[in-house]
Amino acid sequence: MRECSNLRIHPSTGGNDTTRNLMTGGVVALNQFSDEYKKLAANPTLIETMVPEIVRWQTPISHMARTAKKDTRVGNVMLKAGGCVALWYISGNRDPDATDMPEAFIIDRKNPRQHLSFGFGIHHCVGYxxxxxxxxxxxxxxxxxxxxxxxxxxxxxxxxxxxxxxxxLTVRLHSK
Ligand code: HEM
Incomplete structure (x- = not known):
């Protein structure tokens, strides 16, 4: 399989839209889940596990796609050659079978890197x-x-x- 031509946008997106939106997304998440902000203030070493949780919770690239080069079966679905499949990372990252309470932003998850935001398989993000x-x-x-x-x-x-x-995103900075 290869990428659909209308989705070859990543070179300009990698490390720009993605990381920028993760910085904003982290601020939004910590404000929505204020107990997590308190946890972080009490123990800033949690930044280590918070970072991949921001990447999961925000999922800066919602989806990418693949085009079948030949007739292919994916699970119970038959894909015709030329057919396009959208890989919804953002949906997988909200799968309750994969992540406990997926809607919640929890900065000290046990397996924080278990998410799809960087893709999966041989095209997994090289810049992660x-x-x-x-x-x-x-x-x-x-x-x-x-x-x-x-x-x-x-x-x-x-x-x-x-x-x-x-x-x-309009914010107010509170100094120490
Ligand atoms: C949080 C930030 C980032 C996110 C969410 C992200 C996401 C992704 C995703 C989902 C893919 C897989 C594309 C696919 O399967 O078709 C990918 C691939 C890739 N990313 Fe990123 N990316 C990020 C940052 C970066 C950075 C900083 C760089 C470069 C320094 C980078 C370079 C690449 C490259 C070159 C690929 C293609 C790998 C391949 O096709 O083998 N990305 N990225």
Whole structure:
């Protein structure tokens, strides 16, 4: 199988839309789940497990797709050559059979890297360690400088079925 031509957008997306929206998504998540923010303030070393949880909870790329080169069976479904399959990472990341309480943002999950946000198989994201590192450093610096980042306006979202992100988020920074 290969990627559908209309979805060959990743080179400009990797490490840009993705990590940027993860920084915003993390702020939104911690404000929605304020007990998790308290947990983080009490123990900033939880950034380590919080980072992959942000990646799962936000899922900055909602889906990618594959085109069958030949007739292929996937589970009980027969795919004709040329048929396209959307891989909804965002849906898999909300699967209660795979993640306990998947809608919840929990910064100290036991297996936080068990998610589909970076894809799966031979095309699994090659930049995932860099993405995690960027997010880790961003949160270490935020926690060092600010008591909290408070969301004070309704998050404005990107209108896209591929990029799951934000155009605007108004926040108030509370210094230590
Ligand atoms: C949180 C940030 C990121 C997310 C959510 C993400 C997501 C993904 C996903 C879902 C794929 C699989 C595409 C597919 O199966 O067709 C992928 C592949 C890839 N990513 Fe990322 N990515 C991120 C950051 C980065 C960064 C920082 C880089 C580069 C430094 C990068 C480079 C790549 C490349 C080159 C591939 C293609 C790998 C291949 O086809 O073998 N990504 N990424």
């Amino acid at each position: 360690r860099l993405a995690e590192l960027q997010l880790k450093i961003a949160w270490e610096e935020i926690m060092r400088r600010f008591r909290s980042v408070e969301v004070v306006g309704e998050p404005q979202r990107v209108c896209s079925n591929i990029i799951h992100g934000f155009t605007d």
